[in-house]
Amino acid sequence: MNVLQAIRYTPGDSASLQILDQLQLPHRSEYEDIPSATEGWAAIKEMKTRGAPAIAIVAALSLAVELAHNDNIKSADASKTKEHIQARLKYLVTSRPTAVNLEDAARKLSALVEAEATKENATGLSVRQTYIKASEQMLVDDVKDNEAIGRNGAEWILKHVSRANKRGANVITHCNTGSLATAGYGTALGVIRALQASNKLSHAYCTETRPYNQGSRLTAYELAHDKIPSTLITDSMAAALMNLNLNDEDKAIDAIVVGADRVTANGDTANKIGTYSLVPIYTYANLYRAVLAKRHGAKFLVAAPRTSIDLTRASGKDITIEHRAPDEVILVKGPVFDGTNVQDEAVTVSTAPRGINVWNPAFDVTPAELIDGIVTEAGVVEKDESGNFPLSTFFGN
Numbered sequence: 001m002n003v004l005q006a007i008r009y010t011p012g013d014s015a016s017l018q019i020l021d022q023l024q025l026p027h028r029s030e031y032e033d034i035p036s037a038t039e040g041w042a043a044i045k046e047m048k049t050r051g052a053p054a055i056a057i058v059a060a061l062s063l064a065v066e067l068a069h070n071d072n073i074k075s076a077d078a079s080k081t082k083e084h085i086q087a088r089l090k091y092l093v094t095s096r097p098t099a100v101n102l103e104d105a106a107r108k109l110s111a112l113v114e115a116e117a118t119k120e121n122a123t124g125l126s127v128r129q130t131y132i133k134a135s136e137q138m139l140v141d142d143v144k145d146n147e148a149i150g151r152n153g154a155e156w157i158l159k160h161v162s163r164a165n166k167r168g169a170n171v172i173t174h175c176n177t178g179s180l181a182t183a184g185y186g187t188a189l190g191v192i193r194a195l196q197a198s199n200k201l202s203h204a205y206c207t208e209t210r211p212y213n214q215g216s217r218l219t220a221y222e223l224a225h226d227k228i229p230s231t232l233i234t235d236s237m238a239a240a241l242m243n244l245n246l247n248d249e250d251k252a253i254d255a256i257v258v259g260a261d262r263v264t265a266n267g268d269t270a271n272k273i274g275t276y277s278l279v280p281i282y283t284y285a286n287l288y289r290a291v292l293a294k295r296h297g298a299k300f301l302v303a304a305p306r307t308s309i310d311l312t313r314a315s316g317k318d319i320t321i322e323h324r325a326p327d328e329v330i331l332v333k334g335p336v337f338d339g340t341n342v343q344d345e346a347v348t349v350s351t352a353p354r355g356i357n358v359w360n361p362a363f364d365v366t367p368a369e370l371i372d373g374i375v376t377e378a379g380v381v382e383k384d385e386s387g388n389f390p391l392s393t394f395f396g397n
């Protein structure tokens, strides 16, 4: 099986960037060259690369590669180079609006080149080098952060759900938050990987995640790749699964762990459409827990790096939700399967009549009051006595 690597980057004078084209998964594993920010922007927009951290890293590195091959910079002065980089970053941010990680990366990279350009001896080359070094560091830091998120989330679940600690955790996840959505390891899927690594995972359930099927195409692919005990369900089966196993000490779900595209200052969390619909199930389990002296509670966790936390927005009402093309809902693309073999050629089939109106928001917002903990690389943020997430105290500058 192929190595799970969404982003391949080679540094140096002949720097290059390749992304795994996630539209072809799970049937084909094909890498595409991204020689400039223009191709980086298009790959993000078309969702060949996706997932909040991966979007930010691919955008940053696409510009790094473009700059590494731009010889005009050798003669350009520091200020012109800085302006060029900042303009390209602004353009990259327009590719997808909901995940804050790209915005955050662009802001930090922009500030770094600004600082370098104001130095007395700054040149076009030194500004370029500052940018390239910082964007390369993002690739390294993301894997370390995800491993820490995985450890923190796994420990938290085992501490707070005693039956999970006894027999291993049963976890549901949504969308894809794994190696394919990040530089490696993953956030919510990182928590599942960490549970598995410490022999404390009983079973992972992944939702199909309509309309783009990041769950069935990508998460199921990662779970199978890592031989993690797992089962795929359609989005509409989550309530039945939770209900079915509510009374069964062995099979009861212990945690729903999802990623985030933007967590606002009050803890409201934008994530893949369908995340919020897992909440009624969780609420029901929680009511049950209250009645049965906390025997049946499941925890609802958001696992995300600090770069997904946006303290400049007060609540979920301030998040721009991306709306995508109707075709993503009514057309399904994939290779023909004749019952035995998967053919090479991909076909597109329609699942609805042409002309029907389609509503296709890519994300929804789960209110903070329904979330038990926000797992980051720096620890798990829980609610204070007044029921609020102290995110500003935890992460404020």
Ligand code: MRU
Pocket: 050, 051, 052, 053, 099, 174, 175, 176, 177, 178, 181, 182, 186, 187, 188, 214, 258, 259, 260, 261, 271, 272, 273, 362
């Ligand atoms: O539209 P996508 O596939 O980019 O959406 C991805 C998600 O919603 C993920 O849960 C989120 O970005 C976190 S990825 C670590």
